Amino acid sequence: MTERLSHLTEALLAAATKAGADASDAIAVDGTSVSVDVRGGRLEQAERSEGIEIGLRVLIGKRQACVSASDISDRTIAEMAERAAAMAREAPEDESIGLADPADLARAWDLAALDLTDPTSEPAAADLEEDARRAEAAALNVKGVSQCQAASASYSRRHIHIAATNGFSGGYGRTGRSVSAVAITGEGLKMERDWAAESRTYQSDLPDAAEVGALAGTRAVERAGAKKPKTGAYPVIFDERIASGLIGHLLAAANGSAVMRGSSWLRDALGQQVLPKGLSIHENPHRPRISGSRPFDAEGLPTVARDVVRDGVLMGWTLDLGTARRLGMTSTANATRGPSSPPSPSISNIAMTQGDKSREQLMEEMGTGLLITSMIGASINPTTGDYSRGASGFWVEKGQIAYPVNECTIAGNLRDMLMRITPANDARGHLSHVVPSLLVEGLTLAGE
Known part of the structure; x- marks a missing residue:
């Protein structure tokens, strides 16, 4: 994936130069996210989104313009560069714009030390639904909780690559896993609510969903009256x-x-x-x-x-x-x-x-x-x-x-x-x- 995003940013920079840019930088982002909501013991909503977005910033003199797209075809990349160059020529001058000096650029970094990407597989939607169900059930099991407004679980994985005509090129990824619950105590005008949520980079670091739901329920009950x-x-x-x-x-x-x-x-x-x-x-x-x-x-x-x-x-x-x-x-x-x-x-x-x-x-x-x-x-x-x-x-x-x-x-x-x-x-x-x-x-x- 990183190699693919790198090729996309290189293509964007080449297209910008061909369109007449003095300098340019580009970004490519590949993302996947899955979220599941449960209410009343039933699946209420499940969403999945995935795709690649690309962005190009073109600099002509002290003028700049940005364009973006979700289509990564060669034709779209060429059109993006031409449009950005045309926009930049009409933009107001700004003496503060410009790429970094090549001597100041990051040359080496230790992604392993940052540990931002969980190597385990993406969780199945059924696993996320189970987490949301367990969070809701734990919240409702707290004495005094009248209903659970929402219980959710989600997962995301994102890769990013940035490149510029000053010679910089680099990318990294990150993952996220979360679970949350919102509990309500009381009825009618006397209802009070509270919540609990946890999010981690590694799925194995995430607290148990039932603990999160129970905490939401306890917090809500404490607000009664x-x-x-x-x-x-x-x-x-x-x-x-x-x-x-x-x-x-x-x-x-x-x-x-x-x-x-x-x-x-x-x-x-x-x-x-x-x-x-x-x-x-x-x-x-x-x-x-x-x-x-x-x-x-x-x-x-x-x-x-x-x-x-x-x-x-x-x-x-x-x-x-x-x-x-x-x-x-x-x-x-x-x-x-x-x-x-x-x-x-x-x-x-x-x-x-x-x-x-x-x-x-x-x-x-x-x-x-x-x-x-x-x-x-x-x-x-x-x-x-x-x-x-x-x-x-x-x-x-x-x-x-x-x-x-x-x-x-x-x-x-x-x-x-x-x-x-x-x-x-x-x-x-x-x-x-x-x-x-x-x-x-x-x-x-x-x-x-």
Whole structure:
């Protein structure tokens, strides 16, 4: 498969040169995905998709254009190149575009060390259906669960190859296997729901489907009788399940695209304290069997580990070549792209410094406040960092869970919130974003 994709990218580059391109890069992606949904003990939906997509970016001077197709015939490739060249000639000039310097390209990488592809065979649809059935049955077996809204299992396998006229050519594959369940407790207006899901690169690493379903059911039952919490200023704990979303706002604000546009609330914060001292956010794109790992970026640069935040200080932006050139910096090898789009910067795997206390110990320190396990919607100003989101979870009094809550809103400013966080020690190491539960002091809570 890798050889086939390599030939496709070579054909695309040759066609682009023939069409008059000064430079070009190409991507070919072969993907297969299978998903099965079960409801009420019966198969509700089964989907399978497979195919090859190809994409071509043509550069003429300081102008560029991208085209893509799912037809890989010689005729289509030639037409793609001609169309892209014609589009590029009409595109506006952009001084930041251009391929990587050949001297900077990745020349060698160890795919075996990354271990991103499970060598075992693709699971049969019947096996996926069995996983979904077992997850649903386990959820329904939890006392107090009235129904299982959904139970699903899926598998995916994807191969990608990237090549460019600067001499780069490389590819890799990745696999994924997952199972999930959503359980409901109560009836009518008193219904509450919760979920559980697991995903792994290797099928053998995936937890048992029944464990996932039982956890979804247990979580749903714990939410029975939820009500609105008190209104006021209280400390809040973001449960580990959603804590990465809070840190994700910091990572988005440190993305070179946002900084370049001036639309980031961190645009003037480089070299400044953005987290409490002692806390760091480390990016490592080389973690074995992790979904965000990659040997090189979409522009052929070798990926490297780095600190986004070190000891609370923002160390740098997340950059591809284009944003780096506009900001007068060097790419951090974070370019990603799809067949129909040019490169753009995106973070890979990150891990945040963990604390030395459990979530329960943070609750004891908090005393009275809100433990958030689910968030709904978002109203976030990317320029100012003003933050407002719907939330549900559990009200905590005297360090103990008192009752479940729903229909509340939390508000604050991200810059202030992140400077007042205390991490727990409960982050799950198999995730791409390893972030523990986070205690945040002094948020505004709107409830009853």
